Amino acid sequence: xxxxxxxxxxxxxxxxxxxxxxxxxxxxxxxxxxxxxxxxxxxxxxxxxxxxxxxxxxxxxxxxxxxxxxxxxxxxxxxxxxxxxxxxxxxxxxxxxxxxxxxxxxxxxxxxxxxxxxxxxxxxxxxxxxxxxxxxxxxxxxxxxxxxxxxxxxxxxxxxxxxxxxxxxxxxxxxxxxxxxxxxxxxxxxxxxxxxxxxxxxxxxxxxxxxxxxxxxxxxxxxxxxxxxxxxxxxxxxxxxxxxxxxxxxx
Amino acid sequence: xxxxxxxxxxxxxxxxxxxxxxxxxxxxxxxxxxxxxxxxxxxxxxxxxxxxxxxxxxxxxxxxxxxxxxxxxxxxxxxxxxxxxxxxxxxxxxxxxxxxxxxxxxxxxxxxxxxxxxxxxxxxxxxxxxxxxxxxxxxxxxxxxxxxxxxxxxxxxxxxxxxxxxxxxxxxxxxxxxxxxxxxxxxxxxxxxxxxxxxxxxxxxxxxxxxxxxxxxxxxxxxxxxxxxxxxxxxxxxxxxxxxxxxxxxxxxxxxxxxxxxxxxxxxxxxxxxxxxxxxxxxxxxxxxxxxxxxxxxxxxxxxxxxxxxxxxxxxxx
Amino acid sequence: xxxxxxxxxxxxxxxxxxxxxxxxxxxxxxxxxxxxxxxxxxxxxxxxxxxxxxxxxxxxxxxxxxxxxxxxxxxxxxxxxxxxxxxxxxxxxxxxxxxxxxxxxxxxxxxxxxxxxxxxxxxxxxxxxxxxxxxxxxxxxxxxxxxxxxxxxxxxxxxxxxxxxxxxxxxxxxxxxxxxxxxxxxxxxxxxxxxxxxxxxxxxxxxxxxxxxxxxxxxxxxxxxxxxxxxxxxxxxxxxxxxxxxxxxxxxxxxxxxxxxxxxxxxxxxxxxxxxxxxxxxxxxxxx
Numbered sequence: 001x002x003x004x005x006x007x008x009x010x011x012x013x014x015x016x017x018x019x020x021x022x023x024x025x026x027x028x029x030x031x032x033x034x035x036x037x038x039x040x041x042x043x044x045x046x047x048x049x050x051x052x053x054x055x056x057x058x059x060x061x062x063x064x065x066x067x068x069x070x071x072x073x074x075x076x077x078x079x080x081x082x083x084x085x086x087x088x089x090x091x092x093x094x095x096x097x098x099x100x101x102x103x104x105x106x107x108x109x110x111x112x113x114x115x116x117x118x119x120x121x122x123x124x125x126x127x128x129x130x131x132x133x134x135x136x137x138x139x140x141x142x143x144x145x146x147x148x149x150x151x152x153x154x155x156x157x158x159x160x161x162x163x164x165x166x167x168x169x170x171x172x173x174x175x176x177x178x179x180x181x182x183x184x185x186x187x188x189x190x191x192x193x194x195x196x197x198x199x200x201x202x203x204x205x206x207x208x209x210x211x212x213x214x215x216x217x218x219x220x221x222x223x224x225x226x227x228x229x230x231x232x233x234x235x236x237x238x239x240x241x242x243x244x245x246x247x248x249x250x251x
Numbered sequence: 252x253x254x255x256x257x258x259x260x261x262x263x264x265x266x267x268x269x270x271x272x273x274x275x276x277x278x279x280x281x282x283x284x285x286x287x288x289x290x291x292x293x294x295x296x297x298x299x300x301x302x303x304x305x306x307x308x309x310x311x312x313x314x315x316x317x318x319x320x321x322x323x324x325x326x327x328x329x330x331x332x333x334x335x336x337x338x339x340x341x342x343x344x345x346x347x348x349x350x351x352x353x354x355x356x357x358x359x360x361x362x363x364x365x366x367x368x369x370x371x372x373x374x375x376x377x378x379x380x381x382x383x384x385x386x387x388x389x390x391x392x393x394x395x396x397x398x399x400x401x402x403x404x405x406x407x408x409x410x411x412x413x414x415x416x417x418x419x420x421x422x423x424x425x426x427x428x429x430x431x432x433x434x435x436x437x438x439x440x441x442x443x444x445x446x447x448x449x450x451x452x453x454x455x456x457x458x459x460x461x462x463x464x465x466x467x468x469x470x471x472x473x474x475x476x477x478x479x480x481x482x483x484x485x486x487x488x489x490x491x492x493x494x495x496x497x498x499x500x501x502x503x504x505x506x507x508x509x510x511x512x513x514x515x516x517x518x519x520x521x522x523x524x525x526x527x528x529x530x531x532x533x534x535x536x537x538x539x540x541x542x543x544x545x546x547x548x549x550x551x552x553x554x555x556x557x558x559x560x561x562x563x564x565x566x567x568x569x
Numbered sequence: 570x571x572x573x574x575x576x577x578x579x580x581x582x583x584x585x586x587x588x589x590x591x592x593x594x595x596x597x598x599x600x601x602x603x604x605x606x607x608x609x610x611x612x613x614x615x616x617x618x619x620x621x622x623x624x625x626x627x628x629x630x631x632x633x634x635x636x637x638x639x640x641x642x643x644x645x646x647x648x649x650x651x652x653x654x655x656x657x658x659x660x661x662x663x664x665x666x667x668x669x670x671x672x673x674x675x676x677x678x679x680x681x682x683x684x685x686x687x688x689x690x691x692x693x694x695x696x697x698x699x700x701x702x703x704x705x706x707x708x709x710x711x712x713x714x715x716x717x718x719x720x721x722x723x724x725x726x727x728x729x730x731x732x733x734x735x736x737x738x739x740x741x742x743x744x745x746x747x748x749x750x751x752x753x754x755x756x757x758x759x760x761x762x763x764x765x766x767x768x769x770x771x772x773x774x775x776x777x778x779x780x781x782x783x784x785x786x787x788x789x790x791x792x793x794x795x796x797x798x799x800x801x802x803x804x805x806x807x808x809x810x811x812x813x814x815x816x817x818x819x820x821x822x823x824x825x826x827x828x829x830x831x832x833x834x835x836x837x838x839x840x841x842x843x844x845x846x847x848x849x850x851x852x853x854x855x856x857x
Contacts, residue, residue, distance in 0.1 A: 050457070076459035088457070090450040101447045105458050109440040110465075163459060310661055357843045364605050364660045365803055368795055369843065375792045376836040383829060502668040509665065541676035548669025552662045553654060 002061075003028040003199050004167055009048055009058030011041075018044040020223045021058075026167070031193050032201045033214035035234075037243055041223035042203045043085060046171050049201075050082045051075045063166070079166035085175060085203075087152045091145025095136050095155055098144055099127045102162035126162070134158040134188065150181030154188060161192065168192070170202040174209055186212060211235070219243070259516075266517050270423060274416045284415040285487065286531065288422050290524045292483045295426050297507035297519035299476035302433050304505065305513035306442070307469045308449030310363060312501050313370030316377045317347035317474040319496030321481025323381060323388060326491040330397035336411065337402065340425070340482045347478020348471060350377075355467045371498055378496040393492030394485075411486075422483050429476045434516060436472065445469050477504075502548070510551050512560030521559055577821040583710050585817015586717040587772060587779075589810045591790060592797035593724065594768030596809040599798070600741040601761045603660060604652060607667035609794065610787030611674025612766045616640040616773025617782050618682050621689055629692050633716075637770035644766025648759050656758070671788070679784040687782040713775050720771055721810065727764070728806075737761050741804070796835045800842045802852025811850060 004026040011019040019041045026032050034042050047053040049060060051072035060068045067075055090098050103126050109115065115123070131137045134154040139147060144155050153173060160168055173189065174182045186209050192198050193213070204210045210217060210231070217234045219226040221243040227234060234240055269276075273287040300314045324343030329336070358369045381388045388394055399418070401410040411418040436442050444465050447455040456462050485491045494500065503526065511522025529547065533540035555562070591613060598606045606612075620636035627635060647670065655662040691709055728734035736757055740747045748754040773786075780786060793816055801812025816835045823834040842849060 071461075072456050073459050073461045076457060082457055084453075088451055088454040090447060090454065092450060093446070097443075101443050102458050104440040104443060105460055110444050110460055111468075112440040113436055114439055159454075159458065304661070310659075310664075312664060357840060357847075360847055364599070364603060364664070365799075367660065367664055368605055369799060369839075372792065372795050372799060372836065372839055376833075376839075379832055379836070383832070499668075499672070502665070505661070505665060509661070539676050539680055542673050542680070545669040545672025545674075545676065548665055548672065549651065552666045552669070553651075556658070556662060 001028050002026070003030075003063055004049070004201070005061040006049065007059045007061070009045075009055045009060065011044055011048055011053060012056045018223050019048065019055075022220065022223075022225050024218055024228075026199060026201060028166070028199050029197055030199055031189075031213055031215050033210045033217045034201065034203045034220060035205070035207075035210055035217060036220035036226065039222070040220040042220055043171055044223075045220065046082065046169055046203060050080060050169055076163060076165075079164070080169065081160035081163045081165035081167070082169035083153070083156045083160055083171055083173060085171045087149075087156050089144045089152060089156050089159065091152075092143055094141045095131065095144055095147070096127060096140045098155055098159055099130050099162060102159040103127055103130070106163045130158045130162055133161070133191070135184070148181070150177055150184055153177070153181075153185060157185075157188065157192075161196070161198075166199060168198050168200045170200065172203050172205060174204065174206050182206060182209065189213060262517060266520070270426075274419060284419050286527070288415065288419045288487055289484075290520075290527050291419070291422050291426050292480050292487055293504075293507065293527055294520035294523035295429055295483070296477050296480035297504050297511070297523045298430060298433065298516075299473050299480060300504045301508040301513055301519045302437070302476070303469055303473035304508055305518075306437055306449060307445040307466060308452075309466055309469065310367045311370045311470070311473070312367040312505060313372070313374030313498070314474070314477050314504050315496050315498065315500035316370075316374040317351050317478045318481035318484070318500065318504075319377060319381065319491075319493070320347040320350050321478030322485035322491040322495045323394065323481075324478070325482035325485040326394045326397060327387070329400070330394060334400050336400045336486065339399075339486070340479070343482030343485065344475060344479045347481060348475040351474030351478075352471050355470050359463045359467050359470070371501065374496060374498055374501055378493050378498075381493040381496055389492070391493060393490055395490060398489040399486040418487070422487070425479060425483065429479055433472075433476065437516070441465075441468075506548055506551060508558075510555065510558050512558030515558075515560040518558055518560045525559070574822070574825055577825050578818055579710075579821070581818040581821015581824075582814065583714055583779075583817070584821065585814040586714050587776060587813075588790075588793040588797050588817055589813025590717045590720055590768055590775075591772040592794040592801075592809045592813045593721070593806060594765035594772070595791075595794045596798050596806055597737070597765040597768070598762055600804055600806070601737055601744070602652075602656065602758050604656075604663040605660075605667065606652075606762075606765065607664060607791065608647075608670035608674055609667075609766075609769050610789075610791035611671050611678075612640050612644060612769040612787070613773035613776065613790060614678050614784065614787035615643065615674060616770030617689075617777035617786065618678050618687075618773075619770075620774040620777065621682070621687055621782055624690060629690070633774055636774050637767050640770030640773070641763045641767035644769075645759055645763040647766075648762040652762065653755070653758070671791075675784055675788060678787075682784070684784060689777045689782050691778040709778055713779065716771070716775055720768065724764075724768070724806075733757075733760060737764075793835060796839045798849075799839050800835075800849060802849025804853045805849070805851040808849055808851030 002025050006022065006024040008021050008023055009019060010017065010021050022045060034045065036042055044053065048055050051070055055068060059066060062075070062078060062080065065078070067078065090101070100123065103123050104110065107123065131140055134157065136151060136154060136158065139151060144152055147155070157173070170189065174185050177185065189200065190213060193200055214231055216229065217231055218228045219234060219240050226243055227237050227240050270291065274284050277284065277287045296314070296318055300311065303309045303311050321343040324346035325339040328339040328342040354373055358366060361369055382390055399412055401408045401412055409417050411421055444455065444460050447458065447460060448462055448465060452462055481495065484495065507522035507526050508519040509522065510525060511520065512518030530540070530544060533543050591609065595606055595609045598604055616636050619639050620632040623632040623635055651666060652663065655666055728738055736747060736752050740754070740757055744754060776786065776790065797812035797816055798809050800815060801810065802808030816838065819834050819838060820831045824831045
């Protein structure tokens with residue numbers, strides 16, 4: 001069952017074509033990776049899917065509903081969550097508060113002037129659950145801005161998870177991380193995919209991560225779709241190699 | 252967490268002790284009850300502004316518009332409509348709140364300096380109306396020929412006109428209601444969404460918080476309480492003039508919030524106290540008090556951006 | 570009737586040209602540095618007062634040339650010593666800072682030159698009407714329009730053809746890239762501020778010949794500048810120019826039919842623009 005269907009989507013900025021006629025179909029439960037050289041339009045593509053930008057043409061359907069014109073917050077309500085290339089959290093609040101905000105909003109409490117004791121208890125329990133999952137329990141009261149990069153990213157992913165999304169968009173989750181942190185985040189993502197049965201689309205540069213996690217891979221280059229297939233197919237694809245390494249390597 | 256809560260509880264207790272006992276200790280150090288009332292009223296205005304500025308992160312520089320509307324609403328009610336103090340307060344507050352609710356959607360999408368510019372411009376719009384419509388508002392001479400009236404209750408009358416102490420306690424009661432409301436809201440899930448918007452608007456949006464809508468709600472709440480302050484201000488002076496709507500009044504509120512500490516709940520009240528006393532003193536000493544106030548603004552920005560409570564907090568942490 | 574309407578439209582154009590001049594200076598500073606120079610009115614007043622003092626030494630023409638320059642020099646100083654310190658911070662602080670400066674300027678001019686209105690001597694030949702039919706076409710009014718036109722053209726020339734101007738325009742679009750390209754951003758901001766203040770000073774000298782000279786002149790003229798920028802469009806200098814002229818003409822026309830609403834009409838225009846096209850008539854998207 002198709003969860004996310006992107007049909008012939010393009011984005012122009014004046015005469016600059018950032019994304020050109022890209023289509024993608026993601027099945028529920030899939031883990032899809034988007035790869036491509038720098039400047040391929042991957043983040044712009046994500047921005048279109050998540051509502052940060054409006055496509056110049058094309059259509060985006062989420063769980064059967066046309067969401068092309070929907071604002072970001074409303075896409076979140078329908079079950080889409082995303083992380084950003086540069087971690088977007090609340091750096092001057094502790095981890096616990098970051099998660100609290102996410103959990104409260106997810107529970108429909110965003111306009112609530114009051115929480116009952118029970119509701120508060122449930123929220124606290126959920127926060128603890130999320131912190132444990134993300135390996136953040138011992139950093140609960142530290143300001144997120146002071147944490148190591150990997151922990152900040154984990155916080156961001158946990159905040160997104162708090163929203164009980166059906167689709168999780170991760171923009172370069174391992175960017176700027178060393179080997180250990182990359183490993184930890186990869187394990188976390190895998191756990192989310194398996195245990196929570198989350199549909200995940202991620203942009204990645206680290207090929208180890210991509211080949212380790214992805215069910216299917218889509219390759220973008222210069223805003224256009226270059227190839228799509230299983231990791232094996234992509235690994236063997238000459239055009240993809242050329243795009244990454246230059247035509248000399250492919251020859 | 253425990254320590255934090257204790258500290259907050261303690262500071263609240265101290266503030267309330269000082270406020271409740273004000274008519275007794277203030278005259279002893281050379282002040283007078285009206286001054287205390289003025290501090291509380293302007294403190295309420297600054298705290299209401301801070302709900303928007305310090306807690307939601309929205310740069311409103313035109314709050315005097317709603318302060319002034321509250322003041323004129325109250326004064327004009329007493330002068331033209333009904334000789335009732337309570338009604339004047341209600342009308343004043345309503346006028347300011349409704350104006351804010353209507354203007355809100357026009358400006359909500361703007362951010363940063365542009366939002367500030369537009370709020371200033373709207374403030375001046377009302378200033379201009381008050382100035383020009385002198386048949387009704389008294390123009391530059393102000394709205395005169397009215398005064399606050401004793402409150403009639405079933406069991407008797409409280410003469411808030413003659414007794415400035417009685418009036419002070421009325422102000423304090425309303426101050427308690429208003430600040431209690433604000434404190435409660437800030438501690439609620441809704442309040443936390445405002446914090447989220449302040450801390451990282453993009454992340455707030457991508458958590459599913461409809462940012463513009465929440466900013467509008469925060470705006471209306473803030474303007475509602477600042478209008479209440481305006482109504483009380485009019486009653487305090489038995490007078491309103493367009494000065495209450497002028498951009499310098501807006502600037503005063505902001506400097507009070509910054510001076511006291513924008514990130515602290517009681518900060519703006521402290522800032523109001525310092526500013527009111529300072530301005531009072533300066534205007535009695537020199538013709539050029541305006542330059543000194545300007546200089547004060549400059550110094551605060553350059554050397555005290557976190558405000559008094561910001562400095563105290565840092566010392567405590569260190 | 571047509572005479573009256575024409576008179577007022579013309580008057581409105583002059584007033585508008587003058588609002589535009591002041592607003593352009595404000596816009597320059599806002600676009601490059603993100604600072605709302607609330608003290609702009611103060612610089613305008615200063616320009617006028619300096620001209621008043623200089624007239625007895627160097628005559629009208631000397632004052633016209635010298636006063637704006639002196640004002641600009643003060644502007645350079647103010648930027649260097651004060652404004653520069655708040656660039657990286659929340660825009661709140663720059664606004665508070667310039668608020669404070671506005672107070673200081675207004676009171677300062679009151680202190681140095683007194684609170685009463687001062688008479689400003691414009692050369693006699695400028696004030697005589699050019700023809701009896703169009704009595705409102707006095708030399709001075711035409712002169713003002715001419716000066717504003719020269720200033721605007723001069724600004725355009727500077728921004729298009731000089732190195733400084735090109736850097737200012739580039740910086741307005743992307744300051745970070747400009748600095749990476751080796752331009753000294755601090756000096757750029759400083760000179761840009763000076764240029765903006767020059768325009769305010771010039772506007773001040775021109776204004777006092779028309780409006781008279783008192784300490785509150787700055788404060789009373791800053792709001793039309795704000796509105797001109799909001800109406801004309803954020804981030805757009807041509808927009809600011811257009812905005813100023815529109816406001817001027819609109820208030821001119823309004824004077825004929827609703828004299829008491831003359832000042833209100835600019836606020837009505839502002840509200841209309843905000844409702845229909847928040848970024849302003851010629852504003853760029855994404856500026857806010």
